[in-house]
Amino acid sequence: MSTIDGLLARTPAPIRRLALRHHELIKFAMVGGTTMVFDMAIFYSLSLTILEQKPVIAKVISGTLATVLSYVLNREWAFKNRGGRETHHEALLFFVISGMGVVLQAAPLFIANNLFDVRNHASVAALVVIDFILGYIIGNVLxxxxxxxxxxxxxxxxxxxxxDAEIEALATGQVTIGDADPDALGRR
Incomplete structure (x- = not known):
């Protein structure tokens, strides 16, 4: 029995069903948390040093690098049981969608810096807080x-x-995750 099977076996049935039904969302959120930390490390490294006066460029660079990491983690883990597209088509769609996401995430920073000129009116400590709220809370939610x-x-x-039948079988304990048929979930 795998660790995940063991954890699920000890979880109350209603919570287990909910977790199994929303397993992609949970995995997507975990990938997002990982790439957010990666994104923040790069963004703050750039925006507090060589791109101090260009935070939007720093955000686009960090967001793009985090997107590459996100593709690998989402393809191989969060959405591994989905598919039906050629890999190159899937990757192109992923990066176009994620590019739109990078723009959405950078939009609050762009508005604050270009319409309200916050960079010239705030201390470094205030900028760190402002950048975090705009880029990582509001931008990430969008x-x-x-x-x-x-x-x-x-x-x-x-x-x-x-x-749905596969998730129900997992939730009721009729089959364990290790025994689940990946083809039944649409794995390529």
């Missing part, structure tokens, strides 16, 4: 909602398999 919807709809669509 792009996360958009990307989760668009990735499931366009880049990683459901295949012909009956995923």
């Amino acid at each position: 792009q996360m909602v958009f990307r989760f919807w668009a990735l499931r709809k366009f880049a990683f669509p459901e295949t012909q398999g009956d995923e």
Whole structure:
């Protein structure tokens, strides 16, 4: 029995069913948390040093690098049971959708810096807080909602398999995750 199977076996049935039904959202959120930390490390490294006067450029660079990491983690883990598209088509859709997400995430920073000129009116400590709120709270919420919807709809669509029956079998303990048939979930 795997660690995840063991944890699920000890989880109350209603919570287990909820977790299994929303497993993609949970995994997507975990990937998002990981890439957010990666994104923040790069953004602050750039925006507090060589791109101090250009935070939007720093955000686009960090967002682009985090997007590459996100593709690998989402493809291989969060949405591994989805597919139906050629890999190059899927990757193109993922990066177009994620590019739109990077723009959505950078929009609050762009507005604050170009319409309200906050860089010339705030201390470094205040800028760190402002950048965090605009880029990582407001911006991430905007792009996360958009990307989760668009990735499931366009880049990683459901295949012909009956995923609901598989989830119900997992939730009721009739089959364990290790025993689940990946083809039944649409794995390529």
